[in-house]
Amino acid sequence: MSVDDRDMPAPSVEDPTGARQIDADPFAAARLQALTTQEAIQQMTGADMRQHALKAFSTLGIADSLDDDEFRTSDELAEICQAEPQMMARFLYAMHARGVLTTDEHGRYGLTSLGQALRSGGAMWAALGVITSPLWQQAGDNLAATICTGHPHALNGEETPYPLLAAHPGLAGMFDTFMSSRTTGLAATLAARSFAGFRTVADLGGGDGTLLAALLTAHEHLDSILIEQADVTARTEHRLIERGLAGRVEIIAGDIFNDPCPAADLIILSSILHNWDDPTNLRLLSNARQAMLSAGPHAKLWIVEVPLPVPGIHNHGIDLDLRMMSLFAGGQERTMPQYYDLLARAGLKIIDVSPLPSDHALMIAMVN
Structure with missing residues (x-):
């Protein structure tokens, strides 16, 4: 309370x-x-203060000051973190209430699984760093201006935040880690599906290869293609080499919206369509359709997105849609009827929709 x-x-x-x-x-x-x-x-x-509290927890290095099964008093943590003892005591009390910390029988503090996830270098540490960065905060603060002008105010004329991220390597690295962590759970769910009818998988805009790595590890008969921007492919290749999968992935530096897509039995677009407006997505989907036609009549397109719920219902897509509005020119979440319409205009039809973790959905499409 x-x-x-x-x-x-x-x-x-x-x-x-x-x-x-x-x-x-x-x-x-x-x-x-x-x-x-x-x-x-x-x-x-009240959500803003909870976000500020998590940022303070990370900045103070409290998670890094405790091993998994270690407990320390408030005064000990204040000394380690060079904090004022009474202020630290109040702050730890609040974070205990939030489930980030736990206590032992002596009232000393230790980390919960939530607290452990906020250690430096981890996925949630990276997510917190991105979300609380000046760029993300400015995007949210200027949402009203974005709504009035029709263009993300924080981007200073850019279409996406990627050029601004590239100018800040530390933030770009955290963003990559953040996106990879978001993909990991989805990748495990997708990898559990049957791939008996597929030989070659093409991941368009596949980032650092997290999704493809999960699929290739689970299904040894698969080969794959990953297409990404040139400034991403070097990091992608390094990650795939680390995982021992580089020989099974053809990495192509290209423009997924304008360059031809190689033929593949299965084409994947994971969290791509929501970054762009309809005309841009129609170019991408048309490229995918041509690759599917080249691969044969059984080729499939897998689309992973967060569909908006029916009016009046809240899910992750509602907040994500406002985030896309503030950071991507034309970026938006869509309802399922809007996805059906978008794909139909590209000469594709959705034949199945399956739920995925965190309000995501897998839409399976084929050439109409």
């Missing part, structure tokens, strides 16, 4: 006496509704 929550008396809705009072008092229901509205808004606006 926050300080603001404590300042607001909450009526007991389970008390039948209170219920009778609401019935008797024509203004009581309105007051209860106002209180509920205030609480809802406070919950929404």
